[in-house]
Amino acid sequence: DRLGIVAANGRGKSTLRKCLTGELEAASGDITRSRGLRVGHVEQSVPDALLDRTFHQVVADALPPDQADSELWRVDVVLDSLDVPEPMRERAMRALSGGWQRLALIA
Incomplete structure (x- = not known):
């Protein structure tokens, strides 16, 4: 919810x-x-530490550290369910519009 x-x-x-x-x-x-x-x-603005990370990396950072490698596939499942285009997933947060940034932070 x-x-x-x-x-x-x-x-x-x-x-x-x-x-x-x-x-x-x-x-x-x-x-x-x-x-x-x-x-x-979700913060109103993207934290500076995330600006150079890609959309995919930001979502992957939400995985528990002990599961990051074995559960990375879950990131792609979530991004697929949100209809995030493949090229968008590899863009740095600073290169995304505000709407895409919010989606990355929420995902």
Whole structure:
């Protein structure tokens, strides 16, 4: 499942995200996480460290390190399901449009 949180500036979206990911302790109320729950978020801009990496490399970086070599095929399955053209997969993030960059970060 994917969930989007939309609200005006200053309404606490970032604070809520930090509480949900455990980066920040909630000032009040309770947060209950299901066992095995993974919470992630996509930055508004591509981190500098990723700009020279290819679309394919950025998605592959999301694999657990101990599975990176044996499970690399999963990256191609995901990119195929998202209809990412082969030439696009080998372009550096800095050469992609904002939409393709977002897709790489979400994938």
